[in-house]
Amino acid sequence: MSHYAYQKTGNSLDLDVDVVVVGSGAGGSVVAYDLALGGLKVALVEAGPWRDPKDYPESMYGTMRDMMDAWGALFARGRSILPIVQARLVGGTTVINSAIVVRTPGDIFKEWRDEHGFGGDALAERIWTYQDQIEDELKVGEVPAGSYGRSNALAEKGARALNLHDHAMHRNVWDCQGTGNCLQGCKKEKKQSANLVYVPTIMEKGGAVISCAPVRKVIIKDGRAVGVTGRFVHPQTGAKGDTFRILGKKAIVVAASATQSPALLQRSGIRLKAMGEFFRAHPGTNVFGIYDERVDMNKGATQGWSSTSLRESEGLKLETLSLPLELIAGRLSGAGHTLMERLQEFPYIAMWVQAIRADTVGSVRTNIFGEPVVRYSLIPRDIQRMRIGAHALAKMQVEAGAKTILPGIQGMPYRISPDEVDTILDAPMDPRNWFSALTHLFGGCVMGSDPDRTVCNPNGEVRGVSGLIVSDASQIPTTLGVNPQHTIMALSRLRAHQIMDGEIGQVAPAM
């Protein structure tokens, strides 16, 4: 079959397939790939365009324009405003993430079993088996020494001094060249993102890829999901094109992200008590260290070091993150000549971040246009976690030799000396004082055994609608405390096998 990009008025698209998959990121690409390999006729429908590595921008302006959902202007609203990092192109966020691969921790399956009525050892075994396969497919390996970069090396040094170094970073990057461009998409084609690994195979196996095609609604007839519909959007001008309608005989799989999937189901008229509820995330903040020698953090892997040694005790994940100069310019505080003086230090800065396994619970609703509105207000317990994480990062910076620490917290001094890092433990508790972003999102269409507290049953099937399956982070009822890509992919493989085995999917209408 084919790739259908933007279709102008007068070129409406109608397709009939076995399974329609909405969203081509970590969840949708794997489901569609497995179903296509299994001989089913698949249509993979993506809201954004299909950009090949030659199309990737190198600037952050280009990245926001060409790759981000809503130009990166999607926010969670609450006491503070938290940017949400999500991509909108074929391959989804796998194109612009740092390619970190972490297996689903064993305690997660116990938590799912004890608190949500599914999971346990049997699911763990199945998921880990799939994760073995996915690691082979994505050529997962350790960051090579030659592309480690100084920021990552300093982080490891600082962490080792504090006994916080617990594992080598694994990423779905093959033969990394250390260009530091993970966030803009890897033009060297080293990152094994879904658009390079899974999507081409879907087409080779006869599947259709429909890009520039934001799905407006799932078509539901007599309690059965039978297709999706929407209108093409031009990738450059944003102009509306003609409509598309794609029918799926066996199943409609929604994998549009933890913000877009609940919004799509709400637009489709599905009314469930838990719809859009239990939205969770790993909010992140950063700490800068300034060194005497150049760090050049944009040389080397964008995120080449991480630690989960504080995951169980404090709910923290520590890691490096090399933001490009364009974003740092907006991130350092101050303006005018003060800002310009601070920017001169950029080559000497190492930026390290924490992601917290937050207890905060938010929601995803739709506005009058049907677009997602995310509400999320960090609770004091999570701010306390941030204090502990920022303190740990600052101590690592000191151990690695930083001469100055920039905590990046409003209400604290711009700079603190190495012997002042303990003051971070008394940092303001108001979330508005913390510069934070949401990177890993969960929930909104959560699965579980309690019909009153879930949107999906434990197999990801939307309650009350036959043949409608959720297969992305929105089904996950908890945070993970690790990067979720690997878990999302493995759950999606599970869903694909369940569809092929007839365990889930369309129930034949009553005669």
Place this chain on the structure above:
Amino acid sequence: MVWLWKYCMGVLYPSGGGLPGILETGVDEFLRDYRREAPLLMRTGLTLSSIVFILTPFMTVFIPVPVFFLSAKLKDRHANKLANHPLYLVRQTILLLRLVAGLCWGKHPQVRAAMGMEPLGEAPGTSRGSS
């Protein structure tokens, strides 16, 4: 509104200390592209951010006139105080202006050269067509 955006960004990112200011980094072309390409929400946000920047010297340097009438030194002090303002919403409003200006300033070859960094490649904006 390009002139207003440019004026504000010029105060936020002046030249100094061996680094070019934003007015030396092709900001006119950048803002023309931004006006053409950015979604309405982003353009409106930038305009609101600029208006707040222009009208709030009374909150920072305690002089009730628009920024245009301040001396260079007072403009600089206003910009810095606004960026660190204790009121969250004020601070956030200016953040958008700073972020968008940073996208222009930080990608310019002259700035990158001053930092000892390689120039960036293109952002072609292209995508795969139907096949």
